[in-house]
Amino acid sequence: MTDLTSRLHRRRAEILTEIDEVEIALGELRAERRERSDDDEHDPDGTPLSAQWSRLEGRRRAAAADLVAIDDALSRAEHGGYGICERCGRPIPVERLEVRPAARRCVDCASR
Numbered sequence: 001m002t003d004l005t006s007r008l009h010r011r012r013a014e015i016l017t018e019i020d021e022v023e024i025a026l027g028e029l030r031a032e033r034r035e036r037s038d039d040d041e042h043d044p045d046g047t048p049l050s051a052q053w054s055r056l057e058g059r060r061r062a063a064a065a066d067l068v069a070i071d072d073a074l075s076r077a078e079h080g081g082y083g084i085c086e087r088c089g090r091p092i093p094v095e096r097l098e099v100r101p102a103a104r105r106c107v108d109c110a111s112r
């Protein structure tokens, strides 16, 4: 279980790095957007800024959701309930937790 907790912490650090990277990229894009005129937005050679923007926003949303799930798992690891399926109450196999450390349900329940 300690192994899994350190996995959660590692995953959390990765997510924070990802959020940092996305924030920096969004900042650069914002600056670039200010510099470009509306015509440049349709530059055929480059990906439109709006497309880059929505891709980054998607990454940010996904990372934020992951972070919530990891924090929730860490809190359960500390206060109890971690690794127990919230639906059927059976232990979630370690193999599953190794792949998805923030899983709240066993495979059976998750697929229902």
Ligand SMILES: [Zn+2]
Residues within 6 Å of the ligand: 085, 086, 087, 088, 089, 090, 105, 106, 107, 108, 109, 110
């Ligand atoms: Zn279950």
